[in-house]
Amino acid sequence: MIALLILWAFIVWRLPANASWYDPLLLIGVIATATVIWWVSSTQGWAQRNPGLAVLEGAQFLDYFRFELQAKGQLHLPRGPSITDPDRPPPPQITDESADE
Numbered sequence: 001m002i003a004l005l006i007l008w009a010f011i012v013w014r015l016p017a018n019a020s021w022y023d024p025l026l027l028i029g030v031i032a033t034a035t036v037i038w039w040v041s042s043t044q045g046w047a048q049r050n051p052g053l054a055v056l057e058g059a060q061f062l063d064y065f066r067f068e069l070q071a072k073g074q075l076h077l078p079r080g081p082s083i084t085d086p087d088r089p090p091p092p093q094i095t096d097e098s099a100d101e
Helices: 002-014 024-049 051-055 059-071
Strands: none
Touching: 002 024, 024 051, 051 059
């Protein structure tokens, strides 16, 4: 929104006094405004359809998801894929020394 306001301020500053409605600067401003209006309305629609994802993040979302599952009668989260421990060093990499020769 701030970028759009800056764009319109630039358009007003650079627009000549005898400009017509078909001036390229005005067309750029109208296209940018239409794009921002479309983007804001689509993100607001997505947030209305997915309120949990829109408001929460990270651990808060997992707690909310766990709460929804418990309300449906499931006591545990479904098993997810296994991940490596981030505190463990990575496994040694096998390198072929003969390939460099």
